[in-house]
Amino acid sequence: MNVLIAKTKEECKVWTDNIVVVDVLRSATTICQLLQRGKRDVRVFEDVSKAVAFKEKNPQFTVYSELDFPQGFAHEDNSPYAASKADAGTPALVVTTAGTKALFGARQASQIFMGGFCNFYELAALLKGLSRDVLLVPSALFANKDDAEDFLCVSALKDFLQGFGNAELAVNDVKNTLRYVEFIKHGPKTAKEDAAIALRVNGLPIIPTFQFAEGEDYAACFAYGQQNAAEAAPEDAVVMPSLDAVNQPQATKEDSAATSTKSSSKLRGFFSGFLKTVKEEEKELMETFQKSERPLRPAETRETLAPILDPVDQILQEPQAPAEQNTVAPEREVAPKPAADITKIPLAGRRKKKAIVLFSGGLDSTTCLYWALDKGYECEALTVSYGQRHDREVLAAQMITRNLGVKHHLITLNLPWLSCCSLVDKNQKLPDVALEDIPKEGIPSTYVPGRNLMFLSIAGSLLDAVEADAIIAGPNAVDFSGYPDCTPAFFKAAGEALNRGTKRGVREGIEVLAPLMDLSKTDIVRLGAKLKVPFELTWSCYAGGKKPCGHCDSCKLRAKGFAEAGVHDTSLD
Structure with missing residues (x-):
């Protein structure tokens, strides 16, 4: 599995493997927060006009957006803090400047996920298990390319998946950017609260995934590992199977729910301990480094x-x-097992990748x-x-x-x-x-x-x-x-x-x-x-x-x- 970072909008539009859309300060964190609150019917739109038309026919939806709507059109801000106060039973509609546009730009992908620092380690664990290539998409590509926080996050995620990199250090880098300072000083009234939620690493351990329905103007969003709400996917929807269901026997809804709950609980427990361990070890390593001229090991x-x-x-x-x-020493012999296959890089539809190997x-x-x-x-x-x-x-x-x-x-x-x-x-x-x-x-x-x-x-x-x-x-x-x-x-x-x-x-x-x-x-x-x-x-x-x-x-x-x-x-x- 290769992990790549998108450089242009055009690259996203033709990508057919897995995609992760990253919008750190607002969209990704807002959607994660809505799902964390328990909402089972969340839909995202590419532009305001289509969202307005849908809302007029479906007044029960609460709208979350920072965009300008027609006068008198009531809606909540695209705010993770506002989303944290949401009623779990009310369906939600989200349309944003960059995040939802990036999602629609990536609709050719086989599976689409969304994330940021708020679900960093949960997302990393999921991506680690994928066999097909992953394209990380900074949402800033679809709006303002000077929004550095999205690029810092995708770089940290890619580094982490390759065995090095640190989400907490990347968060510190975000806080030192002009974009972050401007957001806190001149952003929405909930900017400080929004940033606190968005930059709390793995504070929302949930992964949004999306399905695009044929003939509809929206994408249905739901938490990975959970079934999409029935009303959010019409009969002709193109439904993408959960990765957990691939090559598995058909399970009942009750079984799926129990498995999802158990899996989420295990992941939350693992990453809670993981974050504590990383911080403790980082402190110890820094103390060691200060006492020695030798590089950190x-x-x-x-x-x-x-x-x-x-x-x-x-x-x-x-x-x-x-x-x-290369024979194994007799004292280390083990019972024979089938050799583990090394995952091949999927190259269908693209030229074979070329590498320069430094070779001594x-x-x-x-x-x-x-x-x-x-x-x-x-x-x-x-x-x-x-x-x-x-x-x-x-x-x-x-x-x-x-x-x-x-x-x-x-x-x-x-x-x-x-x-x-x-x-x-x-x-x-x-x-x-x-x-x-x-x-x-x-x-x-x-x-x-x-x-x-x-x-x-x-x-x-x-x-x-x-x-x-x-x-x-x-x-x-x-x-x-x-x-x-x-x-x-x-x-x-x-x-x-x-x-x-x-x-x-x-x-x-x-x-x-x-x-x-x-x-x-x-x-x-x-x-x-x-x-x-x-x-x-x-x-x-x-x-x-x-x-x-x-x-x-x-x-x-x-x-x-x-x-x-x-x-x-x-x-x-």
Whole structure:
């Protein structure tokens, strides 16, 4: 499943997979609040004239809108605070400046959801389980593109689904925007109350979904997991099945209601604990950071984030069957089970996506290459020779790409100042510290100044030239040697820069993916075994030679990963 951010209204109108419309301060939060109040009949309209015509025929509906209506036409503001006071038994009609226009612009989608910070984690949990691609649509595209809060929210949601990102920090960013200040100072009389509801992360754990009825001017809205109100969907309505109902036996209304209630209760309980845990861990990590010069290492957050990490986690949760060339140690044998399939990227109706894979020929980058191929990407591999003390990795990269039939680009850099690094200067001694002391050593002498920054810049240039869609790299922030350019924060910033500094990024948006970022070396080995990575062809040792030295940081971390995974490292044969 790919998560993309819409850049234009036209992109939304032709999208046929899943769509999430994000309108942070008003529409999404207002609709979530109406559903949270218990309303079962909520309808949204694209413009005022159609809403007025419907209201005249159906006076029982309460209208929520910030738009100008004919004189004497009574309606509530498009206000989450006003919605929080709504009568649960009264049907509602919503028509807004941007949010409902975005919904109608997205009506070709197979499923449409709506959200913001108010249902952030609930929405993330749902999207994590989807198989088809997701387009995140900032409603500001349909009104004022300077409304930064929608763009900040979709960026945070995309980052979070890819294993990093923080909703609470994004909320702080929103509060520092001119748009937010103007909204509080010059917005509606309920602006402060509305903002408090809209920016309370996951305060309204409910997900609106929509159905467009043929021949009607509205879309029926109801809470995901609940059945649409009968009067809100005429007999000829195009009804989209709930994801929970796919491939499931037909259930009674009572069964569905009980299942929905149970599911919602579990999700609310999980995310209540999740939010508390994230805040506590963030405080602890910041205290650790203030005491150390070493980069933050998010290993401790992995268990908390596991339910919404990259789909590779689904593979790692399965017992590992031995690969043909990578046998599992006898003491770790498990009862055989069917291998878990890795979700393929759905490409129907669109060209196959292309990725530039930063490829050293080591364990991590080779696993990334196999991961990308299995995900359905057309790959080109990029290897950079920067004067490292041996060419063993480069030879490994050439051999692996040749065996896969993947186009390989080998670039040579001659930067004399890199001799400050023991990975380049053969006269310097490579570090040899105990495995348990590696995290305590800070930034080691093997750190190559700006290496990943240079690699990503070159990859961005190649991406533009060959019109690729993504850059995929293998950094790891769990079992690593403390390099500052292997952290989630660095890759997030680099991804933002590449989206602003490349033609493809500006016009269509690109992805910078780091699927191994939150995996331990043990998890990476297990993933590699599942993908049938030829471990015997990969090379990780800093020293070079015919056989790995076994003493450098890379050798020790690799050995630890294979030992804990119970997988034999065939590169040692």
